[in-house]
Amino acid sequence: MTGAYAGPRTVLEVDLGSRTWRRYELSDADFADALGGVGLAVLLLDRALALLEPGPVDPLGPESPLVFAAGPFGATPVPAANKHAIAALSPLTGLLNEGLSSSHWSAQLRRCGLAALVVTGRASEWTTLAIERECVSFEDATALLGTSARETTVALRQRANDRRLRVCAIGPAGERGVRFAAVENDGRQAGRGGTGAVMGAKRLKAIVLRGAGNVAPADPETTAALAAELKARALGPKTAKYRVLGTGANMRVLQRMGQLPTRNFTAATFAGVEAVTPERARESRGTYVELRSGCAGCPVQCEHMYVRRDLDRKKAAASEYESVWAFGPNCGVDDLDAVLDAIERCDRYGLDTISTGGTIAFAMECAERGLVDAHAFGPALAFGNAAVLAPAIDAIAARSGLGDVLALGVRAAAARIGGGAEAFAMHAKGLELPGYEPRALPAYALGLAVCTRGACHNRAATYESDLREPGVTRDGESLARTAIDAEDYAMIWDSLVLCKFIRGCFDDFYGEAAALWSAVTGLALSPDELRASAQRTWERKRRINARQGWTQGDDVLPARLFEPLADGPYAGVAVDRAALENARRAYESARAATTVPA
Amino acid sequence: MTVELFGMARNLAGAAAVEIGGESMTRRELVRALGAAYPALVGSVVDLEREDFVEPNLLLLDGRRAAHANDAFTASDKPVVLFLASGG
Numbered sequence: 001m002t003g004a005y006a007g008p009r010t011v012l013e014v015d016l017g018s019r020t021w022r023r024y025e026l027s028d029a030d031f032a033d034a035l036g037g038v039g040l041a042v043l044l045l046d047r048a049l050a051l052l053e054p055g056p057v058d059p060l061g062p063e064s065p066l067v068f069a070a071g072p073f074g075a076t077p078v079p080a081a082n083k084h085a086i087a088a089l090s091p092l093t094g095l096l097n098e099g100l101s102s103s104h105w106s107a108q109l110r111r112c113g114l115a116a117l118v119v120t121g122r123a124s125e126w127t128t129l130a131i132e133r134e135c136v137s138f139e140d141a142t143a144l145l146g147t148s149a150r151e152t153t154v155a156l157r158q159r160a161n162d163r164r165l166r167v168c169a170i171g172p173a174g175e176r177g178v179r180f181a182a183v184e185n186d187g188r189q190a191g192r193g194g195t196g197a198v199m200g201a202k203r204l205k206a207i208v209l210r211g212a213g214n215v216a217p218a219d220p221e222t223t224a225a226l227a228a229e230l231k232a233r234a235l236g237p238k239t240a241k242y243r244v245l246g247t248g249a250n251m252r253v254l255q256r257m258g259q260l261p262t263r264n265f266t267a268a269t270f271a272g273v274e275a276v277t278p279e280r281a282r283e284s285r286g287t288y289v290e291l292r293s294g295c296a297g298c299p300v301q302c303e304h305m306y307v308r309r310d311l312d313r314k315k316a317a318a319s320e321y322e323s324v325w326a327f328g329p330n331c332g333v334d335d336l337d338a339v340l341d342a343i344e345r346c347d348r349y350g351l352d353t354i355s356t357g358g359t360i361a362f363a364m365e366c367a368e369r370g371l372v373d374a375h376a377f378g379p380a381l382a383f384g385n386a387a388v389l390a391p392a393i394d395a396i397a398a399r400s401g402l403g404d405v406l407a408l409g410v411r412a413a414a415a416r417i418g419g420g421a422e423a424f425a426m427h428a429k430g431l432e433l434p435g436y437e438p439r440a441l442p443a444y445a446l447g448l449a450v451c452t453r454g455a456c457h458n459r460a461a462t463y464e465s466d467l468r469e470p471g472v473t474r475d476g477e478s479l480a481r482t483a484i485d486a487e488d489y490a491m492i493w494d495s496l497v498l499c500k501f502i503r504g505c506f507d508d509f510y511g512e513a514a515a516l517w518s519a520v521t522g523l524a525l526s527p528d529e530l531r532a533s534a535q536r537t538w539e540r541k542r543r544i545n546a547r548q549g550w551t552q553g554d555d556v557l558p559a560r561l562f563e564p565l566a567d568g569p570y571a572g573v574a575v576d577r578a579a580l581e582n583a584r585r586a587y588e589s590a591r592a593a594t595t596v597p598a
Numbered sequence: 599m600t601v602e603l604f605g606m607a608r609n610l611a612g613a614a615a616v617e618i619g620g621e622s623m624t625r626r627e628l629v630r631a632l633g634a635a636y637p638a639l640v641g642s643v644v645d646l647e648r649e650d651f652v653e654p655n656l657l658l659l660d661g662r663r664a665a666h667a668n669d670a671f672t673a674s675d676k677p678v679v680l681f682l683a684s685g686g
Contacts, residue, residue: 238652240606241681500684
């Protein structure tokens with residue numbers, strides 16, 4: 001390692017309880033060790049937890065740290081890189097949760113001269129934390145209660161008479177401690193794992209950034225050349241499916257492959273899929289308006305939003321695959337209007353769409369089995385009933401009636417409901433499953449089981465190898481290698497932080513990423529050192545989870561996945577319990593064998 | 599034979615399925631045939647120089663078996679051009 005890290009290296013630590021703060025600088029070694037983004041956020045969370053008494057920390061307790069860490073390429077010419085990570089303990093899983101968000105707020109963090117922000121304590125009253133250059137201030141947020149993140153942003157900008165103010169905020173769900181509440185900035189969400197509830201538990205409604213600092217790469221010419229090349233590739237065919245179609249196009253593909261989880265994972269094909277695919281909305285332009293958006297500094301602009309032509313355009317909903325899947329096939333709903341309304345409603349309340357849809361699908365099955373009141377939300381809580389989505393989401397966000405139980409997530413809700421509900425609570429370590437069918441995807445099944453975050457398809461992106469060569473039988477060691485490679489690859493992307501939607505734009509990712517890192521930061525790292533960073537971050541994640549009480553016995557999948565699929569080309573296929581355990585052991589052995597010094 | 603199309607292939611060809619001549623063909627041959635019949639696919643979905651699909655597009659038989667470059671398949675294998683689902 002040579003040179004000196006060129007980007008902002010300051011960490012701002014804020015204690016909301018005492019309204020005090022301090023700044024300190026990270027060393028070159030810290031950046032070489034953890035890179036930025038998720039790696040840095042996990043490093044800082046690990047260090048913050050180490051200062052506390054041994055033993056598990058309540059994710060919603062005042063001492064629970066909340067870490068925001070900028071991507072090291074933010075506010076530079078590197079495309080698709082204005083991103084930041086959030087790390088905290090998850091109220092859903094009780095374990096580590098790290099999420100990503102992006103756009104202007106991410107870049108602004110670095111323009112404020114910050115590499116990271118660590119928030120601890122609990123404010124005595126609802127607070128907005130404002131950061132401008134060297135100034136930190138605490139403003140009363142009581143008047144903002146009940147507003148969405150977007151409304152909060154508008155109000156804070158009006159109050160400051162500054163339209164360029166960058167705001168990260170929670171909605172009503174985060175205020176009320178819904179365990180899968182999201183944090184939003186610039187219309188982007190760090191959705192999974194309940195970070196919004198952590199922020200709410202601190203009575204922190206919003207974080208406002210106003211920075212004007214210049215962030216210069218160590219080698220501006222090389223950075224500009226590499227960034228221009230990457231941007232050109234990002235406008236080519238490798239990202240066309242995101243630019244032109246959006247991720248909602250996954251729906252038809254997974255249906256054709258017989259891998260579309262349906263009605264709480266009781267089926268893998270959905271007869272009503274065509275009615276809810278976002279392509280249908282695009283093809284019927286007479287009915288819907290398509291709006292496009294994306295993150296600051298990203299040439300892909302992947303967001304495809306739809307709204308009925310007769311509605312206010314502010315009601316436009318993002319048609320991300322996971323969101324449409326969660327309220328469409330997973331709830332058995334074939335009404336696109338209801339699905340788009342559900343997504344927009346979640347964004348307004350500040351709810352993670354995957355967990356909200358998964359929780360409602362779980363409740364539908366509970367109702368059909370007579371375990372909960374089928375009319376708890378008015379319209380019948382039944383698969384396929386589009387009319388129940390809106391009142392169910394409203395009740396979850398308000399934490400009223402059955403909604404208060406569902407606001408805990410499926411694992412805790414199943415324990416509360418009883419009657420064997422845990423058997424069809426679709427989660428791993430408490431985090432609800434995303435929209436890929438693990439019974440048809442063996443490497444993905446292992447990835448979900450061992451993932452430190454719980455059931456996250458973005459950290460355990462092993463489904464790519466399964467989808468590329470479906471039906472290929474592989475032994476435990478091969479599956480373990482695939483899972484580790486996918487985790488490490490994702491960890492590097494999430495630490496640099498680059499949007500994974502441009503992952504096809506690299507020919508030699510580790511080599512090219514190392515060159516980009518060196519040009520921007522001035523620190524020379526080899527591709528092998530990048531990989532070593534991923535292993536170190538994984539070890540920190542495991543250490544945090546172990547502190548919270550995790551054991552290898554928690555690396556399991558929901559019982560339903562060991563039962564054979566009932567339909568589609570994979571009918572009769574189930575996760576093989578012995579094969580999964582064999583692969584999990586191989587994973588542990590391989591991870592242990594590659595331990596690297598910090 | 600009938601070839602089902604998804605994603606960008608469907609978008610650019612303007613059809614959910616296309617008829618491509620030949621009782622039996624390999625992946626390479628299908629790439630050439632698709633490029634000749636639907637020039638809009640060239641560069642975005644098929645790479646005629648490499649005689650292969652442009653990532654993330656790929657060919658699966660009946661949506662669940664990989665088709666290797668020189669393996670022959672027939673209409674009964676139900677060739678499907680789709681893409682690697684990911685993200686979002």
